[in-house]
Amino acid sequence: xxxxxxxxxxxxxxxxxxxxxxxxxxxxxxxxxxxxxxxxxxxxxxxxxxxxxxxxxxxxxxxxxxxxxxxxxxxxxxxxxxxxxxxxxxxxxxxxxxxxxxxxxxxxxxxxxxxxxxxxxxxxxxxxxxxxxxxxxxxxxxxxxxxxxxxxxxxxxxxxxxxxxxxxxxxxxxxxxxxxxxxxxxxxxxxxxxxxxxxxxxxxxxxxxxxxxxxxxxxxxxxxxxxxxxxxxxxxxxxxxxxxxxxxxxxxxxxxxxxxxxxxxxxxxxxxxxxxxxxxxxxxxxxxxxxxxxxxxxxxxxxxxxxxxxxxxxxxxxxxxxxxxxxxxxxxxxxxxxxxxxxxxxxxxxxxxxxxxxxxxxxxxxxxxxxxxxxxxxxxxxxxxxxxxxxxxxxxxxxxxxxxxxxxxxxxxxxxxxxxxxxxxxxxxxxxxxxxxxxxxxxxxxxxxxxxxxxxxxxxxxxxxxxxxxxxxxxxxxxxxxxxxxxxxxxxxxxxxxxxxxxxxxxxxxxxxxxxxxxxxxxxxxxxxxxxxxxxxxxxxxxxxxxxxxxxxxxxxxxxxxxxxxxxxxxxxxxxxxxxxxxxxxxxxxxxxxxxxxxxxxxxxxxxxxxxx
Amino acid sequence: xxxxxxxxxxxxxxxxxxxxxxxxxxxxxxxxxxxxxxxxxxxxxxxxxxxxxxxxxxxxxxxxxxxxxxxxxxxxxxxxxxxxxxxxxxxxxxxxxxxxxxxxxxxxxxxxxxxxxxx
Numbered sequence: 001x002x003x004x005x006x007x008x009x010x011x012x013x014x015x016x017x018x019x020x021x022x023x024x025x026x027x028x029x030x031x032x033x034x035x036x037x038x039x040x041x042x043x044x045x046x047x048x049x050x051x052x053x054x055x056x057x058x059x060x061x062x063x064x065x066x067x068x069x070x071x072x073x074x075x076x077x078x079x080x081x082x083x084x085x086x087x088x089x090x091x092x093x094x095x096x097x098x099x100x101x102x103x104x105x106x107x108x109x110x111x112x113x114x115x116x117x118x119x120x121x122x123x124x125x126x127x128x129x130x131x132x133x134x135x136x137x138x139x140x141x142x143x144x145x146x147x148x149x150x151x152x153x154x155x156x157x158x159x160x161x162x163x164x165x166x167x168x169x170x171x172x173x174x175x176x177x178x179x180x181x182x183x184x185x186x187x188x189x190x191x192x193x194x195x196x197x198x199x200x201x202x203x204x205x206x207x208x209x210x211x212x213x214x215x216x217x218x219x220x221x222x223x224x225x226x227x228x229x230x231x232x233x234x235x236x237x238x239x240x241x242x243x244x245x246x247x248x249x250x251x252x253x254x255x256x257x258x259x260x261x262x263x264x265x266x267x268x269x270x271x272x273x274x275x276x277x278x279x280x281x282x283x284x285x286x287x288x289x290x291x292x293x294x295x296x297x298x299x300x301x302x303x304x305x306x307x308x309x310x311x312x313x314x315x316x317x318x319x320x321x322x323x324x325x326x327x328x329x330x331x332x333x334x335x336x337x338x339x340x341x342x343x344x345x346x347x348x349x350x351x352x353x354x355x356x357x358x359x360x361x362x363x364x365x366x367x368x369x370x371x372x373x374x375x376x377x378x379x380x381x382x383x384x385x386x387x388x389x390x391x392x393x394x395x396x397x398x399x400x401x402x403x404x405x406x407x408x409x410x411x412x413x414x415x416x417x418x419x420x421x422x423x424x425x426x427x428x429x430x431x432x433x434x435x436x437x438x439x440x441x442x443x444x445x446x447x448x449x450x451x452x453x454x455x456x457x458x459x460x461x462x463x464x465x466x467x468x469x470x471x472x473x474x475x476x477x478x479x480x481x482x483x484x485x486x487x488x489x490x491x492x493x494x495x496x497x498x499x500x501x502x503x504x505x506x507x508x509x510x511x512x513x514x515x516x517x518x519x520x521x522x523x524x525x526x527x528x529x530x531x532x533x534x535x536x537x538x539x540x541x542x543x544x545x546x547x548x549x550x551x552x553x554x555x556x557x558x559x560x561x562x563x564x565x566x567x568x569x570x571x572x573x574x575x576x577x578x579x580x581x582x583x584x585x586x587x588x589x590x591x592x593x594x595x596x597x598x599x600x601x602x603x604x605x606x607x608x609x610x611x612x613x
Numbered sequence: 614x615x616x617x618x619x620x621x622x623x624x625x626x627x628x629x630x631x632x633x634x635x636x637x638x639x640x641x642x643x644x645x646x647x648x649x650x651x652x653x654x655x656x657x658x659x660x661x662x663x664x665x666x667x668x669x670x671x672x673x674x675x676x677x678x679x680x681x682x683x684x685x686x687x688x689x690x691x692x693x694x695x696x697x698x699x700x701x702x703x704x705x706x707x708x709x710x711x712x713x714x715x716x717x718x719x720x721x722x723x724x725x726x727x728x729x730x731x732x
Contacts, residue, residue: 400696404718405625408633411721417636440718447698 005235012202019191026187030180037173044100045166051095052159058088063148070137101165107158114151121147209237225252279375285368287312299347328358329368353382389454396447407436445577452584459502459588463612466499467492470529473510486521489528496531499538499609505585512578513542513605521546541606548599558583615732618659619643620650622668633721647671651679654686661732666695677709690731
């Protein structure tokens with residue numbers, strides 16, 4: 001019946017307006033009744049009352065006129081009588097015209113008859129008076145007086161009847177007014193009750209489906225797409241509900257589609273992980289195991305089914321791996337750990353080497369969601385590397401024996417122990433001796449590097465005072481500096497905290513850097529060793545005023561056998577291994593090393609060391 | 614004139630060391646293997662022994678041990694000459710009774726200094 005919300009609202013308004021109109025009509029009707037009752041009193045009875053009073057007045061005056069006549073004033077009496085007669089008749093006719101009560105007619109008829117007799121009496125009185133005045137007086141008392149009283153009485157009756165009618169009319173009006181009050185009150189109350197009930201009904205009619213709609217929308221909003229709104233009305237809300245159901249339906253389809261895609265993606269990545277023949281463990285942000293590939297199952301001797309959802313450490317007792325996972329998960333900026341850490345583990349009772357690679361997987365808002373731990377099996381590489389180190393080590397040792405005799409021989413010749421030399425002989429031997437020295441240095445460096453690279457050299461950490469290390473490095477080079485006319489300075493703050501370092505290795509690093517600085521400073525100049533603390537690290541710099549390093553070498557310079565082009569031309573010896581070893585040592589101290597330099601201005605080599613805890 | 618026993622198997626090194634020491638006024642006896650070294654040490658009682666580690670028949674460590682066991686040779690200072698430069702090699706030699714250690718290659722002055730210090 002109601003097809004739209006608008007009609008519903010309009011209809012309910014219309015009904016309420018009709019109701020108000022009804023109440024108004026009813027009230028007006030009541031007021032009208034009341035006013036007509038008052039009118040009745042005025043019109044119907046009041047006039048008769050006035051007429052009766054006037055009739056009584058006229059009659060009194062006629063009586064007085066007769067008395068005047070009887071006392072000799074004939075003319076005056078007759079005149080007054082006739083005048084009053086006209087007056088009486090006027091009011092009588094008024095009364096006759098205004099008969100409203102049944103009794104009135106009869107009373108008036110009686111007055112009419114009585115008054116006629118009274119008039120006839122006066123007609124008889126006139127001749128009698130002329131004959132005998134005393135007889136006339138007796139006639140008046142005997143005949144006229146009773147008639148006069150009779151008419152007066154009847155006029156009085158007319159008055160009374162009308163007065164009573166007025167009283168009753170007033171009572172009627174009063175009761176009418178009361179009735180009007182009650183009936184209006186009842187009608188109003190009924191109307192209010194109806195309006196209330198109707199209002200509730202209409203608002204329910206509109207709000208019920210709205211509430212249903214809200215509830216369902218909320219549930220859908222929370223992700224429950226199985227919800228359907230059941231609204232039967234065909235109004236706007238019904239339409240809204242229908243459209244909403246359609247939308248939910250489409251959302252459901254869309255979601256199902258996405259879920260299918262996601263499952264496909266998941267299966268794909270799982271398949272990839274499982275097919276990789278390096279152990280992979282995927283953990284969530286609480287470090288629970290999410291995924292494991294078969295090779296990892298074999299390595300850790302666990303089965304995926306049993307460990308999924310369990311904490312990493314509960315299943316895999318490898319503190320070192322877990323530390324790295326924790327570190328990567330906590331670090332901001334989602335950096336994967338590129339530092340190559342090699343772990344030695346038993347794989348089915350066979351010793352194998354794994355490179356640990358831990359990569360964070362971002363979730364929402366750049367936060368770590370998953371961590372992928374890959375153990376890259378580098379046993380084969382390690383074997384080759386060991387072979388290389390062995391070879392280098394053996395070769396270096398083998399070189400040392402011939403170098404010993406060569407060095408001694410050349411040295412003795414140059415000292416002219418076996419006999420004097422001419423200038424050319426001396427120069428040639430000096431050149432051979434210099435190269436022999438270079439070879440010795442190279443062999444030493446190669447040996448050092450191969451040892452560090454193979455991890456053969458253990459870094460022995462100690463809490464040490466950097467000032468002591470600098471002193472130990474500078475002292476042996478002081479003489480060389482003086483010879484070169486280079487100022488060798490130390491600038492170590494007195495309050496510098498101790499560092500966590502292997503003193504021998506750091507002295508080696510410093511000696512190497514200072515040695516380089518001296519070597520690359522031609523003519524007068526300055527070499528300065530400086531240190532300062534920044535947070536949990538101490539920055540150590542070796543600053544020279546030497547020839548500087550072109551920018552393209554700033555990164556490469558720490559690689560093996562890299563030498564700046566033109567080094568040979570300016571007659572600088574070196575093996576090209578020193579800085580590679582320096583970097584290995586600094587990195588073994590979890591530090592960094594870099595160079596800032598400008599050609600012809602000088603170079604600054606800076607490395608960091610951890611402050612001792 | 615101080616007597617020095619040189620235990621070394623490389624003929625070129627022998628030549629260089631011999632010239633170096635003889636020019637400095639020492640009397641040098643050369644042996645080329647560990648066994649002969651021990652025999653000669655007992656027989657000659659040199660003032661100082663220059664000992665290589667990598668030797669035929671009996672290596673330098675064993676020569677050290679053998680000489681330490683006998684009262685007569687125990688007091689002879691031994692300076693080890695070796696291509697092994699690691700701390701653990703040096704420590705081992707010192708524990709077995711060596712007085713000093715010189716890593717090859719070295720300068721003639723270094724050798725002379727070590728000899729003078731220990732003789």
